[in-house]
Amino acid sequence: MKKNWIWIWLVLPLAANAANDIVVTSRQMQTLGVSVSPLTIAGPVMSNRLPGEVVVPVGQERIVSAPQSGLIDSLRVVAGQTVKRGQALAHLTSPELVAMQRDYLQSRTRQRLATNMMERDRELFKDGIIAERRLLTTQSAHEEQTVLLAQRRQALKMAGLGEESLNRLENTGKMAGGLTIAAPIDGVVLEQMATVGQRVDASAPIYRIGRLKPLWLEIHAPIDILHFAKNGMRIVIPQYQAEGSIITILRSINKNDQTVHLRAEITSGAEKLSPGQYVEAELAAEAGSRQFSVSKAAVVRSGQKSYLFVRTAQGFRALPVTVISEQTEHAVVSGELDGSEKVAVTGTAAIKAAWAGIGGE
Structure with missing residues (x-):
């Protein structure tokens, strides 16, 4: 009970003297555990990590099929092998x-x-x-x-x-007894779908070949990402040091999990990725000139709005800000800031209580 009375005594003069500023003395800051930190100009604004699947782009993948029914008497490449356009892949007797x-x-x-x-x-x-x-x-x-x-x-x-x-x-008039099946594109054999000695019908698949640079990343992200994501935005896969850019934002929402579909083209580091692989990626937006990085603890919510307690000569002033993004420990904000301000990063609960008028009656 005595501890509560001390806390009210400390907060009471803050609220009683507040006009535009919340008056806080150095002694009160020390007693309440209030500390301040300067603003930092924000670097690239990163989204939360989003799961995605690596796929081969449409137009970079071919199914090599039997042009005629017959017997496969030889296969000349295997899955994982790099092939050139026109290279012999298999022979078919028909x-x-x-x-x-x-x-x-x-x-x-x-x-x-x-x-x-x-x-x-x-x-x-x-x-x-x-x-x-x-x-x-x-x-x-x-x-x-x-x-x-x-x-x-x-x-x-x-x-x-x-x-x-x-x-x-x-x-x-000399007839060919079989066919040599050649690679239609330069690429990598992704899958072998037939074996030597197998009889196949016309159009039966034998190989799947893909060109693996660039690659696509198919992402299912929360609907809220629509306010942040834009076509052309840089995307980073930190674990593999790969990156690219957003090329498609599908506006239709998946009704099963309420996610939105993003498609990115990975142009750098694609050789470190494999089709079918699941990875985590981050969207990166260049920060504006009036966007700053602060400790997440410095952002105070009141209703639907966010504020920073900016240090003044008398104490602190509640300044409304817009939260651009939030990470585990930091947030990127924008507002009427010039970068020279210092903001409260600890003890914000006591300042907020005084600002709200607690103990003021």
């Missing part, structure tokens, strides 16, 4: 491919025959030996064979037969 080449050669023969017949009928029509109707019929048959030949040639290309093999087929 009886269906042989049948397609046979059909192509047959169409080529028929197209040549249709060409010869059309040229002959043109000469006969010119000499008045045949009717125009017969010439038109011959031309129509030639066009049909030409279209069919082009279709079957395109089918062979889609099945994976290269130009060199097609030219050899046309010039010599």
Whole structure:
């Protein structure tokens, strides 16, 4: 009981003499444990750490699939290996491919025959030996064979037969018994999805290849981050010394956990990260010229507003501030500050009590 009376005695003159300032003597500051600290110009404003998943950007990943059904008789790379565009990845033996080449050669023969017949009928029509109707019929048959030949040639290309093999087929009639499957891009083999000796259907996946620089970081953050995050804002992954920038802020809210989706592109240190990896990242905003770093204990809440107790000649003055961000021990604030002020960092409860008029009656 005696201790409470002493505390009220100390606070009472503070409130009684307060006009604009809260009058506090040096002796009272010492007794109440009030200490002050100068403001510090804030560095980059960092958000709380946010969980995210490392993924390969759209457009930098390819699924290498079997262009034709057949038997995989060899695989030449494994997961984790770096490959170059055009490098041989696997070989596929395909009886269906042989049948397609046979059909192509047959169409080529028929197209040549249709060409010869059309040229002959043109000469006969010119000499008045045949009717125009017969010439038109011959031309129509030639066009049909030409279209069919082009279709079957395109089918062979889609099945994976290269130009060199097609030219050899046309010039010599020699058929390829299998296909060499090549890498479509430079990158790293992320996954091997088939084995030697396996029979696969057309379009069955064999490898997954990705180019791993840059990478994307998919972040699910609290809704409050929308007031802080901006496109182009720097993002840092402290554990791996990697960084990049925000490229997308999805405004749709996840109804299951009430989070917002952010996407960042990691351009520096991407080689230290792997697709599928979960990491913690921080958003970093450049501090403004009137933003300052203070001890979190210096920020006093009253209702919905925040204040700092700024040291004056008479004692302290409650100055309203806006809290930009908060960390474990420090906060970044802005307000009518010039940087030369000193603010109370301990004993703020006693100053707030006097400011609120406790013991003033």
